[in-house]
Amino acid sequence: MIISFIVVTVLSSQHLFSGGYTVIKSPDFYFHFNRFLGVIESLAAGQGLSRINTLFLEGWGYGSPMFYGDYLLVIGFVFYKLGFTALTSYKLYLMTLTFLCLLIPYYCSRPVVKNKTIAYFIALLYALATFRMYDLFVRNALGEATAFLFIPLVVLGMWSIKTEKAPRWYYLALGMTGLLVTHLLTTILVTIALAIMVIVDNKAFIRKWDAFSALVKATLLTVGLSAFFTLPMLEQLKLVPMRINTDPILQRSMFLTDFGKLLEQSLDNVALYSANIGILLLIPIVLRFFVKRDEQNMARLKLADYTLVIGIITLLSATSLLPWELLFNLSFLSVIQFPFRWLIITTMMLAISGGIYFYEWSRLFANAQVVRVFMVLGILLSTMSYNQAVRLAEGEKVVNETAYQPYQIGTGQEYLPVATNRDWLKEQAGKIRYNQADIRITNSKINHTTIRFDYRDAKNAEVALPLLNYPGYQALEVATGRKLSLKIGAHYELMLQGLQGTGKVEVSYQGTFIQKVGLAISIGTLVLSGYLVYYQRKTR
Numbered sequence: 001m002i003i004s005f006i007v008v009t010v011l012s013s014q015h016l017f018s019g020g021y022t023v024i025k026s027p028d029f030y031f032h033f034n035r036f037l038g039v040i041e042s043l044a045a046g047q048g049l050s051r052i053n054t055l056f057l058e059g060w061g062y063g064s065p066m067f068y069g070d071y072l073l074v075i076g077f078v079f080y081k082l083g084f085t086a087l088t089s090y091k092l093y094l095m096t097l098t099f100l101c102l103l104i105p106y107y108c109s110r111p112v113v114k115n116k117t118i119a120y121f122i123a124l125l126y127a128l129a130t131f132r133m134y135d136l137f138v139r140n141a142l143g144e145a146t147a148f149l150f151i152p153l154v155v156l157g158m159w160s161i162k163t164e165k166a167p168r169w170y171y172l173a174l175g176m177t178g179l180l181v182t183h184l185l186t187t188i189l190v191t192i193a194l195a196i197m198v199i200v201d202n203k204a205f206i207r208k209w210d211a212f213s214a215l216v217k218a219t220l221l222t223v224g225l226s227a228f229f230t231l232p233m234l235e236q237l238k239l240v241p242m243r244i245n246t247d248p249i250l251q252r253s254m255f256l257t258d259f260g261k262l263l264e265q266s267l268d269n270v271a272l273y274s275a276n277i278g279i280l281l282l283i284p285i286v287l288r289f290f291v292k293r294d295e296q297n298m299a300r301l302k303l304a305d306y307t308l309v310i311g312i313i314t315l316l317s318a319t320s321l322l323p324w325e326l327l328f329n330l331s332f333l334s335v336i337q338f339p340f341r342w343l344i345i346t347t348m349m350l351a352i353s354g355g356i357y358f359y360e361w362s363r364l365f366a367n368a369q370v371v372r373v374f375m376v377l378g379i380l381l382s383t384m385s386y387n388q389a390v391r392l393a394e395g396e397k398v399v400n401e402t403a404y405q406p407y408q409i410g411t412g413q414e415y416l417p418v419a420t421n422r423d424w425l426k427e428q429a430g431k432i433r434y435n436q437a438d439i440r441i442t443n444s445k446i447n448h449t450t451i452r453f454d455y456r457d458a459k460n461a462e463v464a465l466p467l468l469n470y471p472g473y474q475a476l477e478v479a480t481g482r483k484l485s486l487k488i489g490a491h492y493e494l495m496l497q498g499l500q501g502t503g504k505v506e507v508s509y510q511g512t513f514i515q516k517v518g519l520a521i522s523i524g525t526l527v528l529s530g531y532l533v534y535y536q537r538k539t540r
Contacts, residue, residue, distance in 0.1 A: 281350040
């Protein structure tokens with residue numbers, strides 16, 4: 001199985017090694033590659049995973065790690081340490097995501113469908129789905145593409161809570177925690193979908209005490225495990241006025257399509273300029289009409305039909321059939337930005353139903369195994385065809401030396417303080433600004449989020465530093481260890497104030513009390529959960 005998934009990963013990623021990297025549509029590639037370079041820089045310097053990425057904005061520092069968790073990017077750093085270039089390591093990381101996106105749904109769906117062949121089909125349909133490939137290779141939406149890894153865990157957890165006497169609710173908690181630290185918008189979508197599911201099917205989820213208590217426990221575990229990420233993020237959002245891209249004009253003009261057009265584009269099986277689900281997830285729906293229920297497949301087909309309905313509902317929700325211009329007036333929906341994001345849930349649901357329908361349809365033939373082999377080959381050929389379209393698509397070709405663009409922070413410049421802008425940052429990058437009549441500065445050194453300098457003849461002087469003021473910075477008088485006063489400049493830059501006489505200053509990012517509390521809560525939750533699991537197994 002592992003070897004098979006490795007082969008599938010290579011076949012579905014072959015265009016990555018046709019020379020350089022083609023940025024087809026979205027400049028978000030540069031944003032995520034900058035994230036990756038920041039992880040390399042931070043880990044290579046022995047600083048761990050920093051909350052401030054100074055590869056962005058020519059050293060000003062960008063708080064993206066507090067909103068897009070960089071934890072899985074460590075996998076790419078391993079490739080880098082093995083001697084590959086940064087760009088090649090990034091490509092290998094993308095391939096690793098595909099491999100994991102085969103492995104995780106396979107093992108998550110096996111307990112649900114209780115059939116290895118069906119689980120294999122589900123894994124193929126999910127990992128090779130056109131929308132996931134579009135997210136990964138065309139939109140370069142690495143955060144959303146990474147979120148695909150955790151949806152199967154959520155599904156397994158919800159299925160277990162709904163159907164099993166001893167619910168494995170911890171899978172739901174693990175999946176939601178993974179979503180939270182990977183991609184917030186997908187987390188919001190999944191939370192909305194789960195809330196609707198629980199309300200609609202309240203008999204299974206609310207009126208049954210075992211199921212309801214399992215949902216509560218999963219929620220509490222998610223809150224505890226993710227506290228190291230969510231509490232610091234909420235703190236930053238509260239203390240720093242930031243750009244959050246919820247522009248309704250952008251939402252109306254980008255990626256909103258009608259159902260007929262989405263269906264037509266899916267049948268064409270090419271998603272280079274707009275999102276669709278591709279033909280792989282449509283064919284099984286047709287096969288459903290040829291499959292009949294019997295005692296052997298009744299439970300499986302019931303599950304397949306259930307997930308098919310959810311898949312179709314979320315598919316319709318991604319189109320203009322819903323009045324999105326009105327819905328985006330609701331703040332909790334406006335952050336979604338693009339309705340097509342619902343297709344991530346559609347993909348999971350249709351992959352489950354599709355895997356079951358493929359298997360049941362193959363049972364109609366005397367040589368079912370042969371039919372299944374040809375079905376797998378057909379899936380691979382469809383994927384390789386899309387892969388070829390991506391390889392031949394027009395776009396900006398980048399190589400290792402040109403892939404780094406420090407001022408590419410995403411289309412909406414999210415999480416950049418509203419008081420500043422990129423033009424001003426470019427002009428002042430790397431400059432320590434001060435009035436020479438008030439202070440003399442020498443021996444200045446800038447190293448990531450740390451700035452040191454000597455000063456003399458200071459007369460209640462102010463010094464503007466080339467660092468954006470995300471809460472967590474600390475300034476010390478080196479000789480005495482005395483904390484110095486910091487304030488926010490007009491462009492949200494960090495400023496020292498009240499310097500007197502002679503001395504040596506060190507400014508560095510030390511984090512906040514809330515960050516330490518969040519980490520303590522997560523560690524405590526992890527230790528307590530581990531102990532409870534150990535105790536439960538021991539008492540059995």
